[in-house]
Amino acid sequence: MTKQEALFKYTLRLGDNALILSQRLSEWCSNAPFIEEDLALTNFALDMIGRSQALLKYAGELEGLNRTEDMLAYRRSERQYYNNLLVEQPNGDFAVTMVRQLFISVFEKYYYTEMQKSSDEMLAAIAAKTLKEVKYHLAHAEDWVIRLGDGTGESHYRTQKAIDDLWMFSGELFEMDEVDSKLIAEGIAIDLDKIRPLWKAYIANVFNNGALQIPQDGYMQTGSRQGIHTEYLGHLLSEMQYLQRAYPDAQW
Amino acid sequence: MVGHMYTKQEVLDYLSVIADPEIPVVSIQEMGMLQDVIISDSGYEVILTPTYTGCPAMSIIEADIKALLQEKGISPVKVTMVYSPAWTTDWMNDTAKEKMRQYGIAPPMHSSCGNMFMAEQHVHCPHCDSADTNLISRFGATACKALYKCNTCKEPFEYFKCH
Numbered sequence: 001m002t003k004q005e006a007l008f009k010y011t012l013r014l015g016d017n018a019l020i021l022s023q024r025l026s027e028w029c030s031n032a033p034f035i036e037e038d039l040a041l042t043n044f045a046l047d048m049i050g051r052s053q054a055l056l057k058y059a060g061e062l063e064g065l066n067r068t069e070d071m072l073a074y075r076r077s078e079r080q081y082y083n084n085l086l087v088e089q090p091n092g093d094f095a096v097t098m099v100r101q102l103f104i105s106v107f108e109k110y111y112y113t114e115m116q117k118s119s120d121e122m123l124a125a126i127a128a129k130t131l132k133e134v135k136y137h138l139a140h141a142e143d144w145v146i147r148l149g150d151g152t153g154e155s156h157y158r159t160q161k162a163i164d165d166l167w168m169f170s171g172e173l174f175e176m177d178e179v180d181s182k183l184i185a186e187g188i189a190i191d192l193d194k195i196r197p198l199w200k201a202y203i204a205n206v207f208n209n210g211a212l213q214i215p216q217d218g219y220m221q222t223g224s225r226q227g228i229h230t231e232y233l234g235h236l237l238s239e240m241q242y243l244q245r246a247y248p249d250a251q252w
Numbered sequence: 253m254v255g256h257m258y259t260k261q262e263v264l265d266y267l268s269v270i271a272d273p274e275i276p277v278v279s280i281q282e283m284g285m286l287q288d289v290i291i292s293d294s295g296y297e298v299i300l301t302p303t304y305t306g307c308p309a310m311s312i313i314e315a316d317i318k319a320l321l322q323e324k325g326i327s328p329v330k331v332t333m334v335y336s337p338a339w340t341t342d343w344m345n346d347t348a349k350e351k352m353r354q355y356g357i358a359p360p361m362h363s364s365c366g367n368m369f370m371a372e373q374h375v376h377c378p379h380c381d382s383a384d385t386n387l388i389s390r391f392g393a394t395a396c397k398a399l400y401k402c403n404t405c406k407e408p409f410e411y412f413k414c415h
Contacts (some may be wrong), residue, residue: 036389036399043391050306054335125336129305132415134336136390 006182007120008062008127009082010189012072013179013225014057014082014123019073020050020233021104023240026090037094040140044101047133054126074244078234079227086169092162095155098144099162105138106202107173110195119187141208149210156211161208164215171220173199258326261297263289266324272276273312274394277355280313283305284343287334295328296321304395343413353378358400358411375411377402385409 025045031039056069067075086104091097112134115127148155174192176184183189204214223229243250261341267289269280278314279385280300282303287299314331341360349359358378375385382404389399390413397410 036391039393039399040389040391043395046306046308046395047304048306050302050304054305114292121336125334125338126305127340129335133304136413140390 001178003182004062004064006095006179007188008059009179010183011055011059011062011123015052015072016081017087017104018048018052018055020081020083020236021087022046022052023236024087024089024091025097025145028097033094034080034129038042041097044140047137051106051130051133051173054129056082058122058126065240070244074241075215078229078237081229081237082224082227083173083233084169085221085224086173088230088236089166090167090232093158094144095148095158096142096166098148098160099159099166101137101141102145102203102206103166104174105134105141106199106206107195109138109202111190111192114190114195116125118189121166123188130221145206145212149207149212160212163212167215168219168221171217172222172224175222175225177225186198198234200234257369258291258324260289260291263291263298263321266320266326267298267317270296270313270316270320273309273316274396275352275355275357277295277351278348282345282351283347284339285313285346295330297330297332299332299334300339302333302335303339305335307395309394339415341412352412356409357397358409360414367379372411375400377405377407378409379407380405399411 023047025041025048028038028041030038031043032041052073053069056072060067060069060072086100089096089100094097112127112131116124116131118124118127144160148159150156174196176192180189180192184191200214206212207214221230260384264281264286265388268279269357269404270280270286272278272280272285283303285303287301290297290299298321300310300313300317310333317331318329321327344360352359357376358375361376363375372387372390374383375387376383377385377400380402382402384403385400386403387398388401388408392399396412396414396415399408400411401408
């Protein structure tokens with residue numbers, strides 16, 4: 001694998017994470033518990049679609065096959081997607097969405113802070129921009145997880161259940177393969193082993209403030225680095241890609 | 253073929269009238285989005301910094317720039333988005349902030365280098381200037397704004413967030 005190929009795969013993975021979570025969050029549009037929350041979740045989705053657009057555009061340039069960001073988003077099947085399994089998980093109830101968001105936003109806070117120092121100028125520039133947005137996502141998710149955890153018996157039960165159910169998807173955030181090791185050596189990628197203890201400490205502190213328990217690390221789900229996904233991604237893509245699949249090259 | 257009939261300053265002056273579609277009283281220049289115009293043999297390249305990565309106004313601004321310059325006979329025009337250095341509300345000048353306030357949007361107050369969540373505590377009402385305001389939601393009708401209400405004049409209003 002050349003450096004260029006590794007960078008393409010790495011950038012694609014980052015773009016896919018933002019794109020798939022954006023699609024999931026946008027499903028809350030008109031379904032959130034109240035109007036301000038509807039706006040918040042769709043604002044998150046908008047930030048992420050902007051980020052994925054920048055990343056997939058760059059990935060297309062690195063690949064050199066004239067694939068645009070739209071082609072990468074709408075013309076790949078599930079086995080060609082490399083997003084973490086966590087982002088494709090269904091929204092569930094509001095607690096599930098907020099716990100998922102907390103896991104991801106804490107990861108992204110540390111990840112994009114480091115990425116600002118990447119020797120790849122484009123990734124460093126996108127990281128600086130992304131980090132400003134991630135801070136707002138994190139503050140929101142953190143507020144809600146504490147409020148729900150330390151709220152009523154029902155909200156506490158649902159939030160703890162969401163944590164217990166989603167925990168097995170958290171290990172994959174920190175998985176690295178030959179793409180990572182090649183780019184870490186170049187000063188481009190981030191060593192995720194360094195982020196893991198920071199992530200866990202931050203999460204543990206939020207849980208502590210919300211009277212929530214951190215689960216024991218047990219079996220961790222895996223597969224996305226090889227393009228193997230949970231059953232949910234195919235359904236998500238069938239909706240997201242419908243228009244371009246039914247009417248190829250349709251323009252807005 | 254480009255005849256180099258326009259100088260960089262002339263093009264920048266034309267572009268200074270292009271408004272932010274979400275806040276029509278403020279121009280993209282006053283917002284700090286308009287970075288540069290590069291004139292070369294291949295044409296005129298307008299360099300913009302997006303405010304938020306996903307801001308839908310960016311594609312409208314791009315179309316407005318192209319339409320305006322075409323009208324002036326300036327072509328070919330290419331609009332390029334640059335992400336670095338990242339746009340910050342610190343680039344917004346005082347004139348822009350005052351226009352924004354008169355339009356009914358509380359302008360960003362503190363430097364984005366400071367704690368952006370501290371700034372949220374001290375937002376003044378753009379209608380009556382009262383400091384007795386409450387944050388309703390950090391997220392509003394556009395990515396850049398938060399929702400507030402004023403406890404003095406009881407009016408709801410938007411605050412342009414530090415970024």
